[in-house]
Amino acid sequence: MQTQSPFLDTLFLLRKEECITIFADVKQISPKEEQEAAEYFETEFEKERLEFFSDQIPFDKEAAVWAAKILYHSVQLYLVRENTEKDLVKLIPDFKGKPDLSAKLSADLSLRFVPQIVVALKNVDADDPLIQLLETILKQFHYSGVETDLELEHLNWEEELKDTTYRKLYLERIVENRTYRLAEIPYINRLLTAEFGWYKNIFWKELKINKAQENETRDGI
Numbered sequence: 001m002q003t004q005s006p007f008l009d010t011l012f013l014l015r016k017e018e019c020i021t022i023f024a025d026v027k028q029i030s031p032k033e034e035q036e037a038a039e040y041f042e043t044e045f046e047k048e049r050l051e052f053f054s055d056q057i058p059f060d061k062e063a064a065v066w067a068a069k070i071l072y073h074s075v076q077l078y079l080v081r082e083n084t085e086k087d088l089v090k091l092i093p094d095f096k097g098k099p100d101l102s103a104k105l106s107a108d109l110s111l112r113f114v115p116q117i118v119v120a121l122k123n124v125d126a127d128d129p130l131i132q133l134l135e136t137i138l139k140q141f142h143y144s145g146v147e148t149d150l151e152l153e154h155l156n157w158e159e160e161l162k163d164t165t166y167r168k169l170y171l172e173r174i175v176e177n178r179t180y181r182l183a184e185i186p187y188i189n190r191l192l193t194a195e196f197g198w199y200k201n202i203f204w205k206e207l208k209i210n211k212a213q214e215n216e217t218r219d220g221i
Contacts, residue, residue, distance in 0.1 A: 005036075006076075007029045008036060010075055011071065011072065012040075014075070026080055037064070037068045041061075041065075041068065041110075051169075059102070059106055060100075060105075060106035060107070062103075063095065063102070063103035063104075067109065070092060070111065070114070070134075075117060078121060078124075088130060095107070095140065099141065101165075104143050104166070107141050108141065112144045114134055114144065117134065118131055118138070139151070139152070146174055152182075157185060178204070183207055192207070193209055
């Protein structure tokens, strides 16, 4: 799938092989490359839609391309930092669109790899200003940063997870990553307990159940 485009090759390698190539410098992304990335991610979105059990969530081209550029730039900036400090905000911009469910799931095709980059950056320099920029993005698109230690205490989780499809995907990602700090939030803990039912020890034996919640469940039986 190599295209001789550092931008596209980075995306293909990460999604297909989970590895990266560091180029000599951070190349400018052309409109043609952006269009090819949009087409590629639309195809990938349609594949993943099979897991959504919903055909009501459209692909958000703007969010997907923005996230792809964030991923590409953060990967390259991991090692290529000469004369880039002044351009960090330009290379890692905020999302200008509406961060609705369509945008969150479309952006996730790329942003799901960003937490690993954050960890790598912290291992090199915990004070790297790039880390703060990436964590700010992950706070807004926190479905992609489930395994990252983000400050999400301000969230109204009932409102955040009101969409049944998003709730299902979010809970699955919490379980997949064994993210205790999220799983122990009372509302999420209650949702997971209801999903696990009698099979909790099979899915996640170590997860603690809120005792008050457990008693409520027993009283209702």
